[in-house]
Amino acid sequence: MRFATIRTGNTLTAARIEGDRAVLVNASDAVEAYLRRDRLTDIGDMDARTAHYARVSLAPAHILCVGLNYRSHIEELGYPTPTYPTFFAKFPSTLTGPRDTIALPRISDHIDGEAELAVIVGQRLRRAGVEDANHAIAGYCVANDLSLRDWQHRTTEALQGKVFDRSTPLGPMLVTPEELDNARDLTVTFTVDGVEWQHGSTSDLLFTPAELLAYCSTFLTLEPGDVILTGTPGKTAHAAKSLTPGRHLVTAIEGIGAAINPTGTDPLPDTRAIWREETDQ
Known part of the structure; x- marks a missing residue:
């Protein structure tokens, strides 16, 4: 599986990447999406080729x-x-x-x-x-x-x-x-x-x-x-x-x-x- 953190305007949203499609999900970032991967809800989609990717892990402890x-x-x-x-x-x-x-x-x-x-x-x-x-x-x-x-x-x-x-x-x-x-x-x-x-x-x-x-x-x-x-x-x-x-x-x-x-x-x-x-x- 592939997860990303996508920037849309001033908002960060997690996405599941499926080929050229970024499926936006109800998580704030890629790490949260991975941790909740079996309990995600799709909330939209966009072209993965033109998406503005943010950092994968937003605030790691280490x-x-x-x-x-x-x-x-x-x-x-x-x-x-x-x-x-x-x-x-x-x-x-x-x-x-x-x-x-x-x-x-x-x-x-x-x-x-x-x-x-x-x-x-x-x-x-x-x-x-x-x-x-x-x-x-x-x-x-x-x-x-x-x-x-x-x-x-x-x-x-x-x-x-x-x-x-x-x-x-x-x-x-x-x-x-x-x-x-x-x-x-x-x-x-x-x-x-x-x-x-x-x-x-x-x-x-x-x-x-x-x-x-x-x-x-x-x-x-x-x-x-x-x-x-x-x-x-x-x-x-x-x-x-x-x-x-x-x-x-x-x-x-x-x-x-x-x-x-x-x-x-x-x-x-x-x-x-x-x-x-x-x-x-």
């Missing part, structure tokens, strides 16, 4: 992201294979829709994109084994973990480079595991103005989605709607150093769809010099 999880990318960087997953966190304020414009902050000179398979949690999970964690997966969607690299590498903690507002498209739809063979071998790509910056496959993941959920559940109670970003493949030779305003980003995963986001100019000023002046006094 957003956890994994670094160094594609074997080829680890080898490319020359790093040892991790024994355990490397996690960092995001906040709900970082999420945006898979059709929304992303304003690139003026405070950064190096903004990068990262195509990622996102896992949506479908039930509460605590101290679970891999099999139970697999059954707790509601579905998969597309994410792009846009990152301020110059801020990320200011310290040993990546947080400040990973959490700028409305920087992580999530969508366009939640696709349940049986439609994707549990995401075992899906092509993942990221293009900028039609030029491929990333290309990989989920078959290259070091830790599977179920293993990541089970691992997280040992130290954190996962809730329905929580989001796990599973890592990103390496860059192609065509990838440039930084994203700039006026670009056309397409983050795509085979069998799921694509987040299609233009980049815009940040309306807020560059305050880096002010901060430096204050700290130098």
Whole structure:
């Protein structure tokens, strides 16, 4: 099954996606539609090809992201294979829709994109084994973990480079595991103005989605709607150093769809010099 969160004017409504048809249902978002999938009422329909998709999960309790999880990318960087997953966190304020414009902050000179398979949690999970964690997966969607690299590498903690507002498209739809063979071998790509910056496959993941959920559940109670970003493949030779305003980003995963986001100019000023002046006094 496929569920989406559709924006109609100022209203968000869940929809069941059936080919080129988006069947609107009596739920507020894709996660609620999944949780109530056997008790939904159809309330309308529209063309799925022209629908304005909003983020799949509106306000997850937890957003956890994994670094160094594609074997080829680890080898490319020359790093040892991790024994355990490397996690960092995001906040709900970082999420945006898979059709929304992303304003690139003026405070950064190096903004990068990262195509990622996102896992949506479908039930509460605590101290679970891999099999139970697999059954707790509601579905998969597309994410792009846009990152301020110059801020990320200011310290040993990546947080400040990973959490700028409305920087992580999530969508366009939640696709349940049986439609994707549990995401075992899906092509993942990221293009900028039609030029491929990333290309990989989920078959290259070091830790599977179920293993990541089970691992997280040992130290954190996962809730329905929580989001796990599973890592990103390496860059192609065509990838440039930084994203700039006026670009056309397409983050795509085979069998799921694509987040299609233009980049815009940040309306807020560059305050880096002010901060430096204050700290130098």
